[in-house]
Amino acid sequence: MIHPSTELHYINNEIGYGVVASKYIPKGTITWVLDKLDREFSPLEILEMEDIYKEILDTYTFRNNKGNHVLCWDNGRYVNHSFNSNCLTTAYDFEIAIRDIYPGEQLTDDYGYLNLTAPFRPLPEGTKRKIVYPDDLVKYARIWDKKLMPCFKKITSVEQPLKALISNELWQKIENIATGKEHMDSILTCYYDQNGG
Numbered sequence: 001m002i003h004p005s006t007e008l009h010y011i012n013n014e015i016g017y018g019v020v021a022s023k024y025i026p027k028g029t030i031t032w033v034l035d036k037l038d039r040e041f042s043p044l045e046i047l048e049m050e051d052i053y054k055e056i057l058d059t060y061t062f063r064n065n066k067g068n069h070v071l072c073w074d075n076g077r078y079v080n081h082s083f084n085s086n087c088l089t090t091a092y093d094f095e096i097a098i099r100d101i102y103p104g105e106q107l108t109d110d111y112g113y114l115n116l117t118a119p120f121r122p123l124p125e126g127t128k129r130k131i132v133y134p135d136d137l138v139k140y141a142r143i144w145d146k147k148l149m150p151c152f153k154k155i156t157s158v159e160q161p162l163k164a165l166i167s168n169e170l171w172q173k174i175e176n177i178a179t180g181k182e183h184m185d186s187i188l189t190c191y192y193d194q195n196g197g
Contacts, residue, residue, distance in 0.1 A: 001035045002076040004161050018080045018106045025101040028154025033165040034093035037073040063115035067192045082108035083127040088148055089113050091185035096151050112136030115192040141188035152177045152184055
């Protein structure tokens with residue numbers, strides 16, 4: 001489920017729609033949580049589908065670390081890519097704001113951690129990276145972990161509208177990570193090796 005202080009907006013002809021903050025979302029806020037309405041499809045299920053469904057799933061899903069495609073039921077599926085994303089996924093089936101997000105600003109992900117099936121060339125952003133590759137998670141996990149750790153320290157001190165979707169056990173773990181009692185699991189745990197290596 002996407003953060004409630006967001007709206008679907010038309011961005012432009014090249015991008016199409018995107019998810020935009022309707023209120024200030026501070027760094028450390030959980031911006032998306034995998035919930036019971038999100039749907040998971042195995043590669044075999046997709047293989048047996050008609051092409052029209054395959055195209056939809058190719059556009060609107062990400063792959064988890066089991067290689068299954070996850071389709072968000074709400075506007076979460078419209079979060080666009082940025083090499084300078086303001087949200088990052090975690091090893092715990094939720095995403096977090098890695099910097100303050102202001103009203104009218106798009107929520108963005110780096111598609112490099114979504115286990116894409118093929119390289120993807122997004123619109124130019126003036127960054128060194130120009131293409132998203134299926135193995136970007138392996139290449140950039142350490143960098144993304146370094147961005148995540150300061151955010152975990154803020155999770156318990158900012159308002160969390162999506163907290164009800166997180167189990168008590170996981171919330172306790174989050175609190176332990178925030179206070180240094182436990183280590184944060186690496187974002188690398190989200191990686192799916194499509195070559196089986």
